[in-house]
Amino acid sequence: MRIATWNVNSLGVRLGRVESWLADFQPDVLCIQETKLADDAFPALTFQALGYESFHHGQGQWNGVAILSRVGIEDPQVGFADGGDADPEARAVWATCGGVRVASLYVPNGRSLDNDHYQYKLRWLERLRVHLATSCAPTDEVCVVGDFNIAPDDRDVWDLAKFEGATHVSQAERAALGELLQWGMTDVFRAKYVEDGLYSWWDYRGGSFHKRQGLRIDLVLATAPLAARLEHTLIDRSARKGETPSDHAPVIADFGPR
DNA sequence: ATGGTCGTTGCACGA
Numbered sequence: 001m002r003i004a005t006w007n008v009n010s011l012g013v014r015l016g017r018v019e020s021w022l023a024d025f026q027p028d029v030l031c032i033q034e035t036k037l038a039d040d041a042f043p044a045l046t047f048q049a050l051g052y053e054s055f056h057h058g059q060g061q062w063n064g065v066a067i068l069s070r071v072g073i074e075d076p077q078v079g080f081a082d083g084g085d086a087d088p089e090a091r092a093v094w095a096t097c098g099g100v101r102v103a104s105l106y107v108p109n110g111r112s113l114d115n116d117h118y119q120y121k122l123r124w125l126e127r128l129r130v131h132l133a134t135s136c137a138p139t140d141e142v143c144v145v146g147d148f149n150i151a152p153d154d155r156d157v158w159d160l161a162k163f164e165g166a167t168h169v170s171q172a173e174r175a176a177l178g179e180l181l182q183w184g185m186t187d188v189f190r191a192k193y194v195e196d197g198l199y200s201w202w203d204y205r206g207g208s209f210h211k212r213q214g215l216r217i218d219l220v221l222a223t224a225p226l227a228a229r230l231e232h233t234l235i236d237r238s239a240r241k242g243e244t245p246s247d248h249a250p251v252i253a254d255f256g257p258r
Numbered sequence: 259a260t261g262g263t264c265g266t267t268g269c270a271c272g273a
Contacts, residue, residue: 062266
């Protein structure tokens with residue numbers, strides 16, 4: 001089972017690229033972030049014609065997350081089932097695809113450590129932790145993927161000095177991610193590759209991609225029964241090349257049969 | 259030199 005995640009930075013602009021990427025990589029599940037579309041503008045029929053059912057939660061101009069699946073979409077769910085207020089931003093969808101509980105997440109950016117949005121980010125991560133702890137078990141097959149806007153450790157940052165005092169690397173964010181891992185999830189890309197310099201996002205400005213100045217912030221987290229079957233994982237840097245790319249590359253994980 | 263680009267929208271702001 002091939003599960004992929006890709007922050008496309010506007011599905012309206014990137015639909016052609018997503019269509020050809022699906023044809024090239026044939027994922028069973030593709031989780032998309034930053035569709036920047038309202039639900040009635042989501043191109044479900046286009047994906048259906050390619051063999052993918054879909055579930056989208058959007059709000060229009062910003063955010064927006066989706067799951068595409070050619071192995072079924074059951075029990076779709078939006079946001080967090082923690083009894084709290086609905087998230088005002090469209091950042092999380094869940095569905096069961098081929099027996100795996102899948103989440104497509106767009107974790108808040110945080111903007112800066114002294115910004116209210118950073119507190120929203122930390123609260124959002126805590127709601128994610130509670131949602132997982134109360135609706136899933138580490139012994140279930142759960143795959144939580146997306147743009148985490150957190151570089152898990154220093155290997156995932158091109159220049160630590162540039163990020164001193166910034167979001168994406170702060171102790172509190174990394175600790176929040178660490179709690180998800182401690183609960184029972186594996187960062188499957190890091191499980192296969194230990195070296196630094198392997199990134200999934202590069203700033204559009206200043207030729208960052210060609211200078212290899214990026215961050216690894218797009219993650220595939222899997223519970224033990226799934227992670228034990230990991231066969232391959234890849235960041236598709238080729239998708240960051242050419243005309244009008246997203247600033248993120250897709251991340252793929254292949255899990256063998258049960 | 260504290261910039262740079264791209265997406266949204268609308269002539270600024272978020273990432």
